Amino acid sequence: MSLVKRTIGVAASVAVAFATFVAPAQAAPAGCSDDLKLVFQGALTGPAAQTGIGEYQGFKLAVLQYNEKRGSGPKVEPGFIDTQADPAQSPALALATVNDKCVIGVVGGMYSGETRAALPIYLKGALPVISPSATNATLPTVGGDVFHRVVANDDVQGPALAKLAGNQPNAKVFIVDDQTTYGKDLATTVKKKLEKAKQVGSDSVTEGTTNFSSVVAKVKKSGANTVFYGGYYPEASKFVKQLRDNAATKNVKFIAGDGVLDNEYIKLAKTNAEGTSMTAPYIPMERADKALTAIYKKEFGVAPAVYTLEAYNAAGFFLAAVKAGKTERLAILDYINKTSYKGVGQTLKFDAKGEPATKVMNEFIVKNGKIEYVGAIK
Amino acid sequence: MDFSIVVSEFASLVLDGIVVGAIYALVALGYTLVYGVLRLINFAHSEIFMLGTFACLGVTMLLGYTGFEEPIGIGLFLLTFILITVVAAVASGSAAMLLEVVAYRRLRRKGANRLSSLISAIGASFFLVELFRLLTDSKDWDFPRLLDKNSLFEVSSAYFTADKLVVLIGAFGLMFALDRIIKGTRLGRGIRAVSQDEKTAVLMGVDVDKVIAFTFLLGGVLAGVASAFYMLFYEATKFNVGFLLGISAFTAAVLGGIGNIRGALAGSFALGLIQQFSSAILGYNWRDVVTFLILVLVLLFKPTGLFGEALQRARV
Numbered sequence: 001m002s003l004v005k006r007t008i009g010v011a012a013s014v015a016v017a018f019a020t021f022v023a024p025a026q027a028a029p030a031g032c033s034d035d036l037k038l039v040f041q042g043a044l045t046g047p048a049a050q051t052g053i054g055e056y057q058g059f060k061l062a063v064l065q066y067n068e069k070r071g072s073g074p075k076v077e078p079g080f081i082d083t084q085a086d087p088a089q090s091p092a093l094a095l096a097t098v099n100d101k102c103v104i105g106v107v108g109g110m111y112s113g114e115t116r117a118a119l120p121i122y123l124k125g126a127l128p129v130i131s132p133s134a135t136n137a138t139l140p141t142v143g144g145d146v147f148h149r150v151v152a153n154d155d156v157q158g159p160a161l162a163k164l165a166g167n168q169p170n171a172k173v174f175i176v177d178d179q180t181t182y183g184k185d186l187a188t189t190v191k192k193k194l195e196k197a198k199q200v201g202s203d204s205v206t207e208g209t210t211n212f213s214s215v216v217a218k219v220k221k222s223g224a225n226t227v228f229y230g231g232y233y234p235e236a237s238k239f240v241k242q243l244r245d246n247a248a249t250k251n252v253k254f255i256a257g258d259g260v261l262d263n264e265y266i267k268l269a270k271t272n273a274e275g276t277s278m279t280a281p282y283i284p285m286e287r288a289d290k291a292l293t294a295i296y297k298k299e300f301g302v303a304p305a306v307y308t309l310e311a312y313n314a315a316g317f318f319l320a321a322v323k324a325g326k327t328e329r330l331a332i333l334d335y336i337n338k339t340s341y342k343g344v345g346q347t348l349k350f351d352a353k354g355e356p357a358t359k360v361m362n363e364f365i366v367k368n369g370k371i372e373y374v375g376a377i378k
Numbered sequence: 379m380d381f382s383i384v385v386s387e388f389a390s391l392v393l394d395g396i397v398v399g400a401i402y403a404l405v406a407l408g409y410t411l412v413y414g415v416l417r418l419i420n421f422a423h424s425e426i427f428m429l430g431t432f433a434c435l436g437v438t439m440l441l442g443y444t445g446f447e448e449p450i451g452i453g454l455f456l457l458t459f460i461l462i463t464v465v466a467a468v469a470s471g472s473a474a475m476l477l478e479v480v481a482y483r484r485l486r487r488k489g490a491n492r493l494s495s496l497i498s499a500i501g502a503s504f505f506l507v508e509l510f511r512l513l514t515d516s517k518d519w520d521f522p523r524l525l526d527k528n529s530l531f532e533v534s535s536a537y538f539t540a541d542k543l544v545v546l547i548g549a550f551g552l553m554f555a556l557d558r559i560i561k562g563t564r565l566g567r568g569i570r571a572v573s574q575d576e577k578t579a580v581l582m583g584v585d586v587d588k589v590i591a592f593t594f595l596l597g598g599v600l601a602g603v604a605s606a607f608y609m610l611f612y613e614a615t616k617f618n619v620g621f622l623l624g625i626s627a628f629t630a631a632v633l634g635g636i637g638n639i640r641g642a643l644a645g646s647f648a649l650g651l652i653q654q655f656s657s658a659i660l661g662y663n664w665r666d667v668v669t670f671l672i673l674v675l676v677l678l679f680k681p682t683g684l685f686g687e688a689l690q691r692a693r694v
Contacts, residue, residue, distance in 0.1 A: 046516040084516070179663060204663040208622055210612050213394040214657035214665075217387040217535075218380075234518045238614060245527045247537060268520045268614060270446060 029328050031101035036327060038063060038318055039079040039097050040311070041108025041118065046084035047234065050264055052110050054305025055132055056080055058285070059107045061296055062315035066322075073323055078315075079103070085110055087117040094118035098125030104332055105130070105318040107311055112136030112182055119143040128333040130317060130348075132310035135258065135281065136181055140353035148336060148350045150310040151281035152359035154182070157257055158189025160279050160361040160377040165228050165255050166194050174224035174252075175202040176215060176239070178231030186257050187230035200224045209235050212242045220248040227252050232259040237268035244272040253277065261306055266369055276366045277374075283360060284373055285309040288345025313343030383658050389534035391654045397542045397611065399650025400549035403643050404604035405627035406634070407556065408474075408597030410642040413631070414573040415593050418492060421499040422477055424624020425506035426470045426598050430605025431615035432510065433469035435519055437462045443522040455524050459544070459610065467602035474598025475591055477502055483587070510617040521613040545607045552603055553643060556596070560639065565592045573637065626653075633673055635683030644684060 029036070040059045043052035063078040070076075081093035090109060097103050098121055106122060106129045109115035115134040119142045122129050131139075131149040135157060140147055165173045173194060177187035184204070191199065201222035203215050219227060227243065229236050236256055243249045258280035266273045285304035286293050292312075296304050321335040340349035340357075349357040363374040384391070405427055412420040441458065450458065481502040485495050525544070529537035560566040568589040571579040580586055608623070609615060626649060634645025649669065656668035676684060 047518065049515070049517075203661050206663065208618070209662070210614070210619075210622070211394075211398060211653075213398075214391065214654055215662055217390050217394075217658055218383060220390075220535075221383050221386050234616075237518070237520075238612065241613065245539070247529055264518070267445070268518055270520070270523070 029101055029104065034102050035075045035077045036104050036322065037077045037079045037100065037102045038315060039081060039103050039106050039108075040315075041081050041083060041090065041094070041097075041106050041114070042110035043085035044080060044082040046086070048085040048111065051133070051262060051306050052082075052085065054308040055108075055110055055311035057296070057300045057302075058132075058304065058308035058310070058312035059315045061299055062312045062319060064299070066319040070323075074327060076104075076319065076322060077102075081108075083109060083114045083118075085114050087113040090114040090118040091121055094121040098122060098127050103127065104322070104327065104329055107132060107314045107318070109134055110307070112139060113180070115139060116142055116181070119147055122146050126329050126333065128318075128329060128336055130314040130336070132314045133258075133282070133307040136185065140355065143354065145337065145352075145354070146333060148354035150314050150346070150348060150356060151307075152356060152361055153281075154185050154189065154257075156359050156361050157279055157281060158186050159193045160363075161186065161228065161255060161257060162190045162193035163377060164277055164279060164363060165190065165226050166198055168226045168253050171198045171226050172200045172222070172224045173198050173226045173228055174200055174219045174222050175228045176230070177202075177204050178207050178209070178229075178235055179204050180207055180231065182257075182259055183230035183232070185230075187228070190228055190230070205231075205235065205239075207232070207235065210238055212239045215239070216242050216246050216249055219243065219252065220246060224249075225252055227254050229254065229256045229260065231256070233262045233265035233268065236260045237265050237273070240269050240276065241272045258282070258306070261364055261371065263305070263371065266366060266371070271369075273366045274369075278364045278366075278371075279361055279377060280306065280364060281359070281361050282307050283309055283345050283362070285312070285344075287373060292344055309345060313341070313346060313348055316343050317341040317348050380659060384655065387535050387658065389536035391658055392651065393533075393536040393538070393542065395651035395654035396647060397545050397650075398654070399630075399647035400545055401604050401607050401611070402623070402627045402630045402650055403646035404549055404552065404600045404607070405623060406631040406642040406646045407553075407639065408601050409628050409631040410634075410636055410639060411569070411593050411597045414637040414639075415569055415576075415590055416482070416486075416495075417637075418482070418495050419499065419628070419636075420477075420594075420597070421496070422481065422502040422506060423474075423597065423601060424620035424627070425503050425510075426474045426477070426620075427601040427605050427608075427623060427627075428510060428615070428617065428620030429473050429506065430466040430470040430602040431609055431619055432514065432519075433466040433602070434462050434606050434609040435521055435615060437465045438522050438524075445520050445522045447522060449523050449526040458524060459606070462609075463548075463603055463606040466606045467599045470602030470605065471595050471598035474594040474601070478591060478594040483590075486590075507617060507621065514617050516617060518614055518616050521609045521615065523613060524610065541610050545611055548603065548607060552600065556600070556639070559596070565589065569593055629669065629673055632683055633676060635686030638683070638685045641683055641685030648684070 040056045042055050043049050060078045063076055083090040110133050112134045123144045123146050128146050135154045137153045137155040175187050177183040240254050254276045256278050261278045261280045285308050320341050321332045326332045326335045361377050363377050364371050365374050408423045481498045525540045527539045529539055531538050568584045571584050572589050630646040630649040631642045634641030653665050657665040
């Protein structure tokens with residue numbers, strides 16, 4: 001097993017290095033006697049499942065549409081690995097994916113942690129990856145040239161959040177993070193980019209925190225009128241509730257990144273979520289293409305979620321490669337690295353690090369119990 | 379480090395520390411009661427609490443709450459909340475008794491050593507957590523707002539809200555009731571007798587099995603009531619809620635002197651306050667560092683915990 005793995009690894013890295021010269025165009029990859037497979041990595045169960053299912057369905061829709069119109073092109077099967085967005089679970093699943101010779105690419109993972117844990121394995125297997133929603137800025141350093149993402153990273157999101165917080169009238173901002181890779185990085189960027197005069201305090205909690213009363217006491221004492229939270233919606237919903245329950249911090253403006261941008265946030269925080277501003281590098285499918293949204297709703301019986309369109313377009317890029325006659329991992333990787341793809345509402349083109357050439361960062365706000373699109377932050 | 383917050387927010391930190399401490403105390407009592415009679419840390423106790431939170435949630439769902447209602451009037455609230463509390467207490471109490479029968483009783487009869495019981499306890503805990511992870515889809519579950527959380531009155535910087543008052547009054551009432559049960563009833567006497575000397579207690583005609591079952595029932599009921607208070611206060615639960623709270627409650631029991639009832643109470647309030655003040659002064663992320671440092675220091679100088687000596691004299 002380890003010998004095989006090492007051999008693959010060596011072969012892959014050599015091959016990657018000379019990817020330019022290797023451009024085979026066969027009907028099926030060597031060692032695969034079945035249909036080609038495109039795999040989605042993300043959470044289909046567990047706390048992050050709502051976003052994950054949306055992404056998976058967007059991905060699946062793209063594959064289904066391709067298969068319908070493929071003509072004489074090879075059939076592609078939509079597969080998935082359910083990591084529950086858990087970094088502890090993703091490596092084993094990624095290894096199984098790499099070892100399946102029919103898999104030509106991965107759309108995912110959805111969160112940064114699970115993606116980071118799986119990337120070294122994909123890199124070894126020379127399996128191209130396009131993530132629709134993993135935003136941690138350091139991912140390209142682990143993912144080498146197999147890693148790509150549709151969305152702008154946290155280096156873009158952090159400054160946008162700082163701008164959003166600083167733009168509040170007489171902004172006095174209190175900054176809280178949850179000490180996760182995602183939350184802490186965002187908070188650090190906000191601290192760096194926001195004028196010092198506008199920062200009145202900070203604190204760090206942990207994932208799973210339920211009792212925010214000491215943090216609320218600090219916000220109260222700091223006299224802040226704006227609170228930035230770097231973290232995810234389960235804790236954010238509790239935090240915002242406890243802020244609103246305290247007469248002194250009741251009216252603070254609550255600002256968070258895309259980790260909070262989820263309908264579950266509103267379900268958990270209820271009316272306390274009203275007015276929460278969030279940033280996200282995503283484009284709502286409804287805004288990009290009404291007809292596609294209708295098809296999606298008809299196919300899955302639900303409205304598209306966050307990053308559904310990004311997953312649809314990520315899958316679209318892979319399928320464009322297959323359409324162009326590329327069926328081997330390296331050929332597809334080369335195709336993705338060198339060409340661009342005009343998807344729905346956005347054009348995918350990656351720079352040398354796999355980052356998107358055009359970086360979108362939008363603002364959203366909770367209004368009347370719904371997440372509403374405000375506009376791009378410039 | 380910010381000590382000025384201790385001055386300006388002293389009252390609010392104390393109040394919140396005591397409210398959290400009261401919830402810890404109800405759970406800590408379960409650990410300490412079982413340890414008192416069995417010399418066993420019932421690691422599955424935190425899951426008895428978790429089960430209670432979902433029982434609370436079940437009641438509100440059956441009553442038709444979706445979570446988006448306005449808070450209800452005080453009369454209706456009391457009726458609803460008493461129902462919720464009773465159901466949670468019954469659910470947790472019977473689960474605790476069942477746990478004792480399934481996970482511990484047979485081992486005890488076979489004369490298995492403590493280690494086997496400990497493993498059995500951990501196994502039961504994992505079983506319940508993973509079962510609820512599956513049943514609840516690993517999601518966060520929200521609890522409806524039953525009570526308006528506006529401040530009723532203020533003392534310095536502390537806002538006294540209705541939910542905090544309910545938790546405080548309820549918890550102190552229950553602690554008093556427990557004290558009466560342990561001191562004044564036949565089964566309470568049995569608990570004290572078994573925790574002093576099991577063999578002698580048997581010779582004196584104490585039905586040990588009955589006493590142990592009753593101890594688990596008491597601990598379970600307390601955890602069930604604690605879960606109702608927790609839901610009222612935090613309005614959310616999750617399959618792993620017991621683990622996070624259980625660690626704190628267990629720490630409180632050890633801090634006060636495990637096996638000692640008053641110790642568990644004192645330890646819980648001390649822990650609530652320590653957590654509140656350390657997170658305010660040093661930052662929330664330092665909370666557990668400080669908490670456990672204090673625990674280690676206390677145990678270094680007084681290995682039986684703050685009130686541990688009383689255990690030997692069985693002044694429970």
